[in-house]
Amino acid sequence: MHTKEEIQEALSVIIKRQRDKKGISQFDLAVGSDLHRTMIEFIERRKRMPTIHSFLKIADALELSPSILMKELENELEKK
Numbered sequence: 001m002h003t004k005e006e007i008q009e010a011l012s013v014i015i016k017r018q019r020d021k022k023g024i025s026q027f028d029l030a031v032g033s034d035l036h037r038t039m040i041e042f043i044e045r046r047k048r049m050p051t052i053h054s055f056l057k058i059a060d061a062l063e064l065s066p067s068i069l070m071k072e073l074e075n076e077l078e079k080k
Contacts, residue, residue: 002035002077002080004049005015005046006077006080007049007073008046009046010073010077010080011043011049011050011073011076012043012044012045012046012075013052013076014045014069014072014073014076015029015040015044016044017039017043017057018064018071019044020064020071022062022063026040029058029061029062032060032061032062033054033058033060033061035054035056035057035058040058043058043077053055055069057080063069
């Protein structure tokens with residue numbers, strides 16, 4: 001079982017990676033997901049863990065299915 005910190009770190013890495021891949025800013029992701037820009041920043045800086053609702057909104061804004069985002073999370077955690 002992974003710790004909350006490990007999950008939070010892996011999630012921050014994949015969200016930033018996907019955002020960079022799409023070529024969008026934190027602000028653009030915030031607008032697309034209807035979350036505050038500081039929330040996106042805090043998630044990427046490992047200061048906040050997104051709720052499941054926020055996770056789903058972020059996946060939608062990144063134009064990814066939640067299952068793909070979860071699979072990436074699993075893959076990132078396997079590296080630990």
